[in-house]
Amino acid sequence: MAAARAVAAGHDVTGVHLALSKNAATHRTGARGCCTKEDAHDARRAADVLGIPFYVWDIAERFHEDVVEDFVAEYAAGRTPNPCLRCNEKIKFAAVLDRALALGFDAVVTGHHARLGADGLLRRSVDLAKDQSYVLAVLNAEQLRHSMFPLGDATKEQVRAEAHARGLAVADKPDSHDICFIADGDTQGFLRKHLGSDPGDIVDAGTGEVLGRHDGAFAYTVGQRKGLALGRPAPDGRPRYVLSITPVTNTVTVGPAEALEVSQVDGERTVWIAGERPVGPIECEVQLRAHGRPAPAVVELDGAALSARLRRPERGIAAGQAVVAYRPDPAGDIVLGSATITAAS
Amino acid sequence: MAYLDHAATTPMLPEALDAYVATAREVGNASSLHGAGRAARRRVEESRERIAAVLGARPSEVIFTGGGTESDNLAVKGMFWARRPEGRTKVLAGAVEHHAVLDAVHWLGEHEGAEVVSLPVDHEGRVRPETLAEALDDTVALVTVMWANNEVGTVQPIAELAALAAASGVPLHTDAVQAVGQVPVDYAASGVAALTVTGHKLGGPLGVGALVLGRDVPCTPLLHGGGQERDVRSGTLDVPGIVSFAVAVEHAVKHQEQHAQRLSALRDELIERVLAVVPDAVLNGAPVDQPGARLPGNAHFGFPGCEGDALLLLLDAQDIAVSTGSACSAGVAQPSHVLLQMGTDSLAARSSLRFTLGHTSTRADLDALITALPPAVDRARRAGMSR
Numbered sequence: 001m002a003a004a005r006a007v008a009a010g011h012d013v014t015g016v017h018l019a020l021s022k023n024a025a026t027h028r029t030g031a032r033g034c035c036t037k038e039d040a041h042d043a044r045r046a047a048d049v050l051g052i053p054f055y056v057w058d059i060a061e062r063f064h065e066d067v068v069e070d071f072v073a074e075y076a077a078g079r080t081p082n083p084c085l086r087c088n089e090k091i092k093f094a095a096v097l098d099r100a101l102a103l104g105f106d107a108v109v110t111g112h113h114a115r116l117g118a119d120g121l122l123r124r125s126v127d128l129a130k131d132q133s134y135v136l137a138v139l140n141a142e143q144l145r146h147s148m149f150p151l152g153d154a155t156k157e158q159v160r161a162e163a164h165a166r167g168l169a170v171a172d173k174p175d176s177h178d179i180c181f182i183a184d185g186d187t188q189g190f191l192r193k194h195l196g197s198d199p200g201d202i203v204d205a206g207t208g209e210v211l212g213r214h215d216g217a218f219a220y221t222v223g224q225r226k227g228l229a230l231g232r233p234a235p236d237g238r239p240r241y242v243l244s245i246t247p248v249t250n251t252v253t254v255g256p257a258e259a260l261e262v263s264q265v266d267g268e269r270t271v272w273i274a275g276e277r278p279v280g281p282i283e284c285e286v287q288l289r290a291h292g293r294p295a296p297a298v299v300e301l302d303g304a305a306l307s308a309r310l311r312r313p314e315r316g317i318a319a320g321q322a323v324v325a326y327r328p329d330p331a332g333d334i335v336l337g338s339a340t341i342t343a344a345s
Numbered sequence: 346m347a348y349l350d351h352a353a354t355t356p357m358l359p360e361a362l363d364a365y366v367a368t369a370r371e372v373g374n375a376s377s378l379h380g381a382g383r384a385a386r387r388r389v390e391e392s393r394e395r396i397a398a399v400l401g402a403r404p405s406e407v408i409f410t411g412g413g414t415e416s417d418n419l420a421v422k423g424m425f426w427a428r429r430p431e432g433r434t435k436v437l438a439g440a441v442e443h444h445a446v447l448d449a450v451h452w453l454g455e456h457e458g459a460e461v462v463s464l465p466v467d468h469e470g471r472v473r474p475e476t477l478a479e480a481l482d483d484t485v486a487l488v489t490v491m492w493a494n495n496e497v498g499t500v501q502p503i504a505e506l507a508a509l510a511a512a513s514g515v516p517l518h519t520d521a522v523q524a525v526g527q528v529p530v531d532y533a534a535s536g537v538a539a540l541t542v543t544g545h546k547l548g549g550p551l552g553v554g555a556l557v558l559g560r561d562v563p564c565t566p567l568l569h570g571g572g573q574e575r576d577v578r579s580g581t582l583d584v585p586g587i588v589s590f591a592v593a594v595e596h597a598v599k600h601q602e603q604h605a606q607r608l609s610a611l612r613d614e615l616i617e618r619v620l621a622v623v624p625d626a627v628l629n630g631a632p633v634d635q636p637g638a639r640l641p642g643n644a645h646f647g648f649p650g651c652e653g654d655a656l657l658l659l660l661d662a663q664d665i666a667v668s669t670g671s672a673c674s675a676g677v678a679q680p681s682h683v684l685l686q687m688g689t690d691s692l693a694a695r696s697s698l699r700f701t702l703g704h705t706s707t708r709a710d711l712d713a714l715i716t717a718l719p720p721a722v723d724r725a726r727r728a729g730m731s732r
Contacts, residue, residue: 014658014662053662055654099655099728103655
């Protein structure tokens with residue numbers, strides 16, 4: 001549909017399907033992911049209907065190195081990565097964009113739900129429930145200059161209705177979810193396969209007491225409650241959550257819900273999109289995970305580092321996710337910049 | 346449009362199209378006993394005779410199929426199954442075969458206990474007779490080597506290979522879909538046991554072809570049913586397709602010599618002009634000045650530093666149709682196994698582009714290509730080789 005809107009706007013559009021796996025057969029069947037033969041077929045048919053050329057670009061190797069291996073390495077380091085973010089940063093708006101520019105194209109058009117205005121500012125989609133500005137916030141101004149998101153000013157429902165009216169098969173496709181390179185949706189199984197088993201202790205944050213054993217710290221995410229398999233309940237009878245993962249000692253630390261609360265978030269690899277980098281602290285909102293709610297905060301930059309003081313505590317903030325700063329705006333909240341979370345306290 | 350991809354498919358000859366349309370107006374199942382059926386049957390048998398006559402075969406040796414892939418599968422699997430009970434379980438296949446042969450052979454290896462032996466090729470893509478001689482023994486069920494390669498156009502020494510195989514009591518199948526109409530093809534004189542030919546590569550319709558199969562060559566059917574074709578192939582015969590196919594085969598073979606002369610002159614001009622505008626382009630395959638070594642309509646180049654896919658896209662945008670000649674599985678282009686087997690490194694293999702000429706090709710097609718190629722190469726070079 002993004003292509004359809006770009007065509008309708010008078011652009012000379014070429015359809016490209018990204019082959020992200022060397023072995024397409026290992027990908028999930030049915031129209032759930034984004035890399036199946038069926039999806040490629042649907043994309044090709046959409047291109048037919050729009051009357052534009054269509055090609056498959058094989059970027060499996062780059063994708064594997066920059067997204068899949070990064071994903072595994074991040075988990076191994078006790079962090080919780082967002083591979084969609086990495087894919088946007090390294091693949092769609094880097095490898096693909098570079099190739100497109102070299103071949104004489106001006107921009108990469110995707111169906112992300114976010115608005116990119118003539119002012120170069122990235123804003124949330126009009127459809128807040130579908131907003132994807134969070135996963136685009138890693139893009140720098142140069143990348144955004146060569147990007148188009150034609151669906152940002154429409155709701156998902158409007159887009160589907162429009163696709164239907166144009167006779168595009170994508171109209172009835174379910175939303176894409178999960179992680180496209182994990183065929184069965186079993187992230188833990190995928191990580192176990194790549195990282196093997198590495199048993200260690202599950203430790204109580206308050207007492208330091210060993211409460212149980214784990215089969216690999218990578219299987220845990222900060223804020224996780226289910227699947228801890230602790231033999232006995234906490235003395236106070238309240239549920240326990242993963243508070244932190246320490247790869248050096250291979251320890252998973254657990255504790256009560258309130259211990260998850262953080263009011264300070266530190267990040268690195270800062271990208272600042274909206275105008276000049278601020279010199280002093282700025283009042284804004286931050287989003288700390290995909291589909292997370294915005295939280296008022298004071299953000300300060302120091303070189304590539306970013307720190308955010310939260311006006312109210314947030315729970316379950318995992319290193320490896322992005323902190324994205326927004327400036328609330330009646331015309332759509334504006335993405336100011338982003339960083340990768342290194343610590344939260 | 347400059348259509349330089351005749352090896353993929355070539356436009357129908359006007360006489361083949363007329364024959365198709367005229368026949369498609371008629372009703373009749375060739376297996377029916379009434380008048381309409383007999384008329385259909387007669388058209389089929391006349392077509393069989395016409396094809397047999399120009400290909401050096403007997404009419405009973407022509408088995409109509411749904412095209413090249415079916416003929417290849419029938420020959421490879423059918424001949425293997427028929428000879429397996431004698432303890433012959435080895436299949437020798439040229440290393441640069443089309444996937445219709447290669448994948449059938451590998452399927453036999455994976456599912457039917459075949460021992461698959463790949464016959465290596467030289468740097469021009471040719472299976473040398475001594476290579477086959479060394480590989481032959483009394484456990485070989487069949488040999489399959491294409492008459493001419495679809496990507497680089499190399500013509501194989503089929504008669505020599507077939508003679509070697511026959512001397513060991515082994516039937517040889519050859520996929521001749523690219524060869525018929527381009528080079529002289531005579532089934533009986535070649536000594537092969539089975540030969541694949543298809544309609545759409547020589548001006549006939551898509552979806553119809555034949556396997557020329559000796560009466561004494563055992564072959565187990567793939568398709569079971571009415572037993573229409575010598576009990577080796579079942580399925581209601583596609584009468585208009587077959588009639589049109591026969592017209593095209595007859596035309597292609599009868600005009601082969603002059604067609605080849607015209608095409609090779611045009612092709613040589615194409616090569617010269619490509620090398621003039623892109624001096625570091627590398628011609629792959631057999632030399633053009635060696636008589637009979639290369640298909641007359643084939644030119645295949647490596648463009649160092651360019652991604653073949655990128656060139657294709659850029660030329661396509663100028664309405665010039667070419668091919669990377671690479672196999673496409675799940676839409677993912679793999680470096681051509683043909684070039685890799687010829688000793689080309691995988692980077693160079695991915696820089697390749699195939700231009701193939703046919704009966705509608707003109708100098709204007711070349712002009713369009715030569716105008717569009719240099720800027721496309723410059724641009725593709727700037728884009729570089731993606732990983």
